[in-house]
Amino acid sequence: MRKRILALSLAVALVPGVHANTTINGFASIKAGITTGSDEQLYGYDDTIDFKNESLIALQVKSDLGEKLSVTAQLLGRGNEDFDVGFEWAFISYQLTDNMTINAGRLRTPFYKYSDFKDVGYAYDWLRVPQGVYGLGFDSIEGVTLYRTAQLGSIDSTLQLVFGSYEGDATISGVKVNANIDTVTGITWELAKDALSARFAYLSGKTSIDTSSVTLAPGFTAGNLYQALNANGLAPLVAAIDIDDESSNFMGLGLTYDDSDWIAVAEYTRVEVDNSFIATQKNFYASLGRRFNSLTPYVSYERENNDAVVSIYQPYTAVLPPQLLLPVQGLIASQERDANTWNLGMRYDFHPSAAFKAQFSSEENETNGQRNGLLAFGVDLVF
Template sequence: MKKNLLAMSLVIALIPVTANSSTTINGFASIKAGITTGSDEQLYGYDDTLDFKNESLIALQVKSDLGEKLSVTAQLLGRGQDDFDVGFEWAFISYQLSDNMTINAGRLRTPFYKYSDFKDVGYAYDWLRVPQGVYGLGFDSIEGLTFYRTAQLGNIDSTLQLIFGGYDGTASLSGTQVNATIDNVAGITWELAKDAFSARFAYLIGKTSIETTSVSLAPDFTVGNLYQALAANGLSPLVTAIDIDDESSNFTGIGLTYDDSDWIAVAEYTRVEVENSFVATQKNWYASLGKRFNSFTPYISYERENNDAVVSIYQPYTAVLPPQLLVPVQGLVASQERDASTWNIGVRYDFHPSAAFKAQFSSEDNDTLGQRNGLLAFGVDLVF
């Protein structure tokens, strides 16, 4: 913890304070606690012990305007689930090409969703957390370049974003953190807003590799062992069809919002596909409705996840596969099956000009495992 504070103060101390640069420091924090409603239930990293660490976070952002339309922004964020170890969530330089065009380069947020850019800034939205059924994909940051262009089309506000770069980090697979990369990421997002309505469209492509070999399928039997056994049986084409090695991937997202300052309605649909791999195509969506009563905003939302296991990839091989290999192949492919729906009900209470209290109950119905998980969480989001 001391090391983290030292890192933060060093970064702040290193920011030049000269006559020509203006530096601003802002921050946000969330202190949240949660507990599941039953002893055999787990959801979003919580179990039946009250936990204050899992979703708590604190961040400091330093932005230095260097003049001549150039600025540098760094956001340091520490998450309770990582023992508050601080890392750079964003770090980029920004150059304003004109009044309505900006280019940023560095570590950026992958613009999958409407709330991607500020999903850690709980104060910016009403929910206790962004809907995990849609936002739980991972691959949050990429290193690269992004270009923004804003325009007014009649009386519609348009924001166009192009992004290029790559992801180099980890992915969660069957509960194991493994190395993952997405190369040659290219994407476009387009948001249109008029009065209370806004619509957003996102499309990204890339080449995904996930190091699955260390993932355990059974005691002393990993995915890597399976690939070796398949290759030894002359089934290399099946390995190629299953593994996640430089596979063409695409993401499509559509979002709609209505916010007239009394009522707020949001819905997003996303589709994720990693071709030529055991990863199931994910088709997820949510819809949310809230109503503001002065300082109180109660809301209700529903999330749906539908990932069908790609059983077709091993079907041509079922006749030739020995059972001791067919069973683990089936198991690996089936592990990606997910059919779940979640109800959330909660409230935001603006009790302070810079802080909001939130409470949310979530109930996930997992049809794949035949299990229901309930979670009660509450906390405070603030900005400073």
């Protein structure tokens, strides 16, 4: 698993006088998928088989500089970004005490139980983390985080505090737009005893997403809509719709049971962005798997429930001319989502460092009545 190299010459060049111990590890996933019908699309797949969409490869370099200081960089290329390589993680780590570590740099936003290693498919049984819950985005933040582990009697406790900001993309109605979350402040706490573990996460921040380029009708963008509303003296309505430095918060609860034969996982999440057209998102999944030596079949269920914030335009229905009311309604309704997904799959450890996985997913979108089926398979490995 580990290819440890004592990169003495490199270390001397980088850090004069320090005897650095550098390790290089990596992981890769090669996955293929195809939807079960010609009008079906799911997780970036359609009805022609695709080997690129969820494939990825990553290299991690960690250099231990001694005196409890280390630096870690993870370079990752995703198939759906043409394997363009970027820094997924890049941080320095300092061990304050035996049970306290501080990391600073580019970190994974600790929303979910599997956030930190969701790209490392080998680390879990599913073919992919449940998208109904994990599809939020904002995966990485730049900032600082403190980990503290402790033993409370026979319970293992891991506390994480995080502070930082996000600057990058968000996807609104299928359009990639600029997004910022300032002063991200969060806490996660995980308690584990024997087979059982529980996790709680709460993060808050000030979210700004530039929605002006989102197209509402041919030749008519959200930016055009805001202009027209402002011109009609409806600035308060614009303020209630747009996402400009809005208080937002994330809450997550997770429960895991893993006795090494059975593995059960469930997570519930709630996302709120105040004063905006973003619907409150309440999502959860539950998964059950059974290990038979090297074979682990599993079944999971995901539920997404986002109610469009129709209360935003209700006071204005009598005031607004239809050519403005309709796009306002359309924009707000675009956030409505009511979907159930069933997944059935298996992991097969066919090699000491690699696992073969196959998963069938069936998503029922109640909002538009569409059903999407997807068959995917692939290999996850670590090296």
